[in-house]
Amino acid sequence: MNDLAKTTLTSMEVAQMVGKEHKNLVRDIRRYCEHLNETKIELVEFFKESTYIDGKGESRPCFMVTKKGCEFIAHKLTGQKGTEFTARYINRFHEMEHELVTASPSEIPLGELASYLKAMDRVAHRQNLAPYKIAENFKKVSAQFGVKLTDDFVKVPEHKQMDLSDFADDKE
Structure with a gap:
């Protein structure tokens, strides 16, 4: 109730x-x-x-x-x-x-958080977000509600980790 x-x-x-x-x-x-x-x-x-x-x-x-x-x-x-x-x-x-x-995180029932994350997941999939982007969003929302996820929860694909400054030396 x-x-x-x-x-x-x-x-x-x-x-x-x-x-x-x-x-x-x-x-x-x-x-x-x-x-x-x-x-x-x-x-x-x-x-x-x-x-x-x-x-x-x-x-x-x-x-x-x-x-x-x-x-x-x-x-x-x-x-x-x-x-x-x-x-x-x-x-x-x-x-x-x-x-x-x-409300403070302790006042939010876990079931409501789960429902929110489920709805967020549906939207993210409908928008064809990359899996690592979905994981980043989940981690941010979870943190706001006091739920700690491991540091390696979000795995960024290697092609997204490349730094373009590495290629700046090749042009000179």
Whole structure:
């Protein structure tokens, strides 16, 4: 739940942002979930059912709303309300992303680092980066997160190690 909380908003926060009673937003989200289920679209990409403890100490239903879920809700709203909510959730997710980026390495879960490196690897391969360049990038990111890799982790090909100043003497 801790990792999820860093990348989602609670339906209570969303209800406050859109100016709706929480119970009405929960009702709407349940309806969205039914529609998504019918089309076999993964709910967890948008909403994850959860609970919270209210002021009386009782457990109440709520949802953890992902960025996609907020976008989904925003598309259902029109006019001033829709514009206002879109701006608020965008700002809120940017705040959360900034908190994750500025967190100390010990606060970043290893699974999140692994996911980031995997995504970075896909991009690097799509861009046809040389393997040693991919390794250099991995080493830099790993170091930023406090993960030490051996000095010989990056092996630069010999043809990239040649110094052109060696050939300057031949021209004279």
